[in-house]
Amino acid sequence: MNNERRFSGLEIFLLILIVLISIGSLIIYAIQMHESKLSKDPSDFGTFGDYIGGVLGSLISLISISLLYRTYKTQLDITKVQEERSYIQQFENTLFELLSNQRTILTTSKGTFYDRKDISTKGIILCDYQFIDKVAEELKIQMLDFEYDHSLLKQENINLIRIIINDHYSEVFTKHTTQLGHYFRHLYHILKYIDTSEISNKKKYVDLVQAQMSNNELYISFYNGISIYGRKKMLPLMDKYSFLENLKDNDFTTKSHQELFYRNTKFKSYMDIKSNIIFVGGIHGVGKGYICSELTKSYNIRHLVSSEVLQWDKGNEKRVKDVDLTQNILLENLKKIISPDEKYLLDGHFCLLNIDNTIQDIPFNTFREINPIFIILITDELLQIKERLDKRDNKIYDIELLDKFQKREIKYAKTIADELGIECIEISPNNLESIKPVMDRIMNE
Numbered sequence: 001m002n003n004e005r006r007f008s009g010l011e012i013f014l015l016i017l018i019v020l021i022s023i024g025s026l027i028i029y030a031i032q033m034h035e036s037k038l039s040k041d042p043s044d045f046g047t048f049g050d051y052i053g054g055v056l057g058s059l060i061s062l063i064s065i066s067l068l069y070r071t072y073k074t075q076l077d078i079t080k081v082q083e084e085r086s087y088i089q090q091f092e093n094t095l096f097e098l099l100s101n102q103r104t105i106l107t108t109s110k111g112t113f114y115d116r117k118d119i120s121t122k123g124i125i126l127c128d129y130q131f132i133d134k135v136a137e138e139l140k141i142q143m144l145d146f147e148y149d150h151s152l153l154k155q156e157n158i159n160l161i162r163i164i165i166n167d168h169y170s171e172v173f174t175k176h177t178t179q180l181g182h183y184f185r186h187l188y189h190i191l192k193y194i195d196t197s198e199i200s201n202k203k204k205y206v207d208l209v210q211a212q213m214s215n216n217e218l219y220i221s222f223y224n225g226i227s228i229y230g231r232k233k234m235l236p237l238m239d240k241y242s243f244l245e246n247l248k249d250n251d252f253t254t255k256s257h258q259e260l261f262y263r264n265t266k267f268k269s270y271m272d273i274k275s276n277i278i279f280v281g282g283i284h285g286v287g288k289g290y291i292c293s294e295l296t297k298s299y300n301i302r303h304l305v306s307s308e309v310l311q312w313d314k315g316n317e318k319r320v321k322d323v324d325l326t327q328n329i330l331l332e333n334l335k336k337i338i339s340p341d342e343k344y345l346l347d348g349h350f351c352l353l354n355i356d357n358t359i360q361d362i363p364f365n366t367f368r369e370i371n372p373i374f375i376i377l378i379t380d381e382l383l384q385i386k387e388r389l390d391k392r393d394n395k396i397y398d399i400e401l402l403d404k405f406q407k408r409e410i411k412y413a414k415t416i417a418d419e420l421g422i423e424c425i426e427i428s429p430n431n432l433e434s435i436k437p438v439m440d441r442i443m444n445e
Contacts (some may be wrong), residue, residue, distance in 0.1 A: 015066065091199055098190045099212060105186055106132065106217075109179040113138075118171045129214060131179070135172060136216035139223060142168035143253055158260055162226065165257070167242075169227040184224055185233065190235045206241040218247045222254070226261050239264045255365060275371045276343045278442070281350045281413055282378035283405045285389035287429035288347045291378055295345060297445050306348035327357055327366040334370070341445065346370065349413045351405065359408050367416050373442055374423040376435060377413045379406060 010174070109131045112123040127135050143165075173180055187209075194205045210218065222244050225235035238244055242265045258267055278301075280287050292303045310330055330348075338344065354360050382402055389397045410426070417424030425436050 004376075020023060020131060022225075035342055074089075088199065089272075092269050095190070095193065095205060095208075098186075098193065099209065099227045102183075102190060102209075103187055103212065105183050109176075109183065111135070111176045111179060131176075132214065132216050132220065135176060135180070136219050138175075139169065139172050139220060142172060143223075144412055161257070161260065162231075166227045169223045169229075173224075173227070174230065180220075180224075181229075184221070184230065187221070188230075188234050188237070191234075191241070191243070195237060195240070203241055205242055206243055210243050210246065215246075215248050218244050219254075222247060222257075222262075226257065235261065238262070242266060255369075259365065275373050276338070276340065277346050278344065278374060278376060279367070279370060279372040280345050280347045280376045280378065281409065283349070283385065283402065283409050284379075285385045285392065286378045286380050286406075287388075288378055290429055291376070291427070292345045292347050295435075295439065298436075299439060301343045301443065303347065304334075304337065306330060306346065309337065309346075327363055331366065331369050346372070350409050350416065353405070357401070357406055361412050364416065364419065367420065372420070372422060374425065374438065375413060375417050377410065377424055377426045378428065379410060379426055380428050382406065 084088040107128050110125055110127040111131050112125050113134050122123065132203070157270055191206065194202050194209070199205065213221070221230075221238065222235075224230045225238050225244075239262050244262065245265055245268050247258075247267060255267075280288050280292055289305075295301065296303050310326060310333065334346075349362065351359050351361050382399055385402055385406070386397050386399050389395075389402075414424050423438065425435060425438060
């Protein structure tokens with residue numbers, strides 16, 4: 001804090017006013033004396049002294065009052081700062097004690113775990129972080145139901161999803177009620193203590209709490225918040241302060257649950273931290289492969305094809321049975337491939353054909369996770385696209401379907417670019433040069 005207190009505008013005004021009044025009084029008296037002869041009578045000089053003394057005395061009194069008021073205000077400010085510092089110190093001392101107790105609760109936690117395939121065998125007792133890690137492992141197994149049925153991850157099924165999560169979490173929680181119950185009650189009171197305090201930067205202290213927690217602690221807290229044990233009190237607090245923003249479980253199920261139940265939390269991910277992918281989109285047969293091949297000749301950049309990242313070989317079949325599942329696999333495989341020290345061209349689509357030949361948008365979350373630097377949208381004349389596809393796949397394509405497909409692809413690509421706040425540059429295979437200035441800028445960053 002800067003202890004130097006400057007004069008306020010009112011104080012400066014009063015001081016100037018006092019000085020002006022003093023000078024004005026002396027000038028008036030001097031003019032008056034100038035118009036009359038200088039008296040030799042001592043009593044007249046006594047009157048002059050009384051005049052000067054009265055004026056200056058009053059002015060000095062006013063100055064004294066002003067300075068006294070200033071001193072009073074300064075003392076109030078100092079007292080307020082001292083009270084704030086004392087409050088912060090007391091708050092932090094209590095918080096650090098609570099955090100120490102929370103670690104003690106964890107380190108003293110223990111539970112017995114049995115082989116899922118043969119519960120007749122003798123269980124093993126795990127303590128401390130091994131206990132938490134094993135609980136998280138059991139919980140992840142419970143959540144596999146969502147992996148097998150992706151219809152359970154849609155917004156319209158949120159109430160059913162909440163019930164299923166509660167059932168699965170309760171099955172794990174009831175095995176270790178004493179340990180987990182104590183752990184989460186105490187964690188809730190730490191967050192509540194911060195939330196109800198008069199401290200200014202509450203998020204900083206909430207971050208301090210979660211920084212001491214392992215990823216598996218955050219994972220269990222995530223589902224505890226959705227369950228009946230935490231949805232009314234714990235979840236609102238965690239979501240308010242983005243308490244789980246550093247949760248690193250990026251599987252499709254967890255991410256879907258994040259969007260449904262933790263809408264105010266911006267979860268961090270590897271791709272959020274390092275954006276090094278240029279997404280090259282367009283419908284089948286538009287020339288994405290050619291464009292990417294030409295760009296790799298001019299720039300030190302690696303070309304990835306989405307179907308190859310998926311390890312998906314369906315021959316000439318362009319229809320997809322489960323769009324959500326394929327995008328989950330795409331994201332998981334990208335994390336295994338992407339290096340933070342390279343830049344990539346990712347050749348893919350904004351829309352896909354379902355198994356019933358209807359056009360379906362790829363989930364926006366996929367592009368949010370990919371977090372592209374910018375988008376290259378490739379379009380071309382429909383007859384040329386149809387000719388390439390007919391020749392390449394040895395089958396006849398419906399030009400009306402291709403027309404709808406390309407229009408949908410263009411519209412959705414621009415929507416994604418707007419939502420992500422990035423450039424979307426539309427080109428055709430015949431005007432490759434138009435993308436060079438942007439590529440030059442990106443590659444030199």
